[in-house]
Amino acid sequence: MTPSEIQAEIDRGAKFVMFRYCVSVLIITFRRGTDIYFLRPGESAVVKSLPFTLISFFLGWWGFPWGLIYTPQALITNLGGGKNVTAEVMASLAPATTAPSSPYDLGLDNPW
Helix, strand or coil, X not given: CCHHHHHHHHHCCCEEEEEEEEEEECCEEEEEEXXXXXXXXXXXXXXXXXXXXXXXXXXXXCCCCHHHHHHHHHHHHHHCCCXXXXXXXXXXXXXXXXXCCCHHHHCCCCCX
């Protein structure tokens, strides 16, 4: 998709989201974010987050103390539709402005 096609989808309600998951092994707890998913209008974020929610639900609690803290955070984030990162993604797709290579590029006749 081109950036303009993506923008048109976003105008219709699409968004970029990221989910969280948590895995614990006794005293070690890993909290990670997923790849970024593009959700079109009408697509369920909860369905997309289901694998990560289940991983956290079954494997996240076992680390003390962080598993008991990170797992509910991951579940709440995922069941709430994920973390919306649309603004960040669209900012990264915007064409970068380039700095002028010389003072003359600024339109100055005598830069000194």
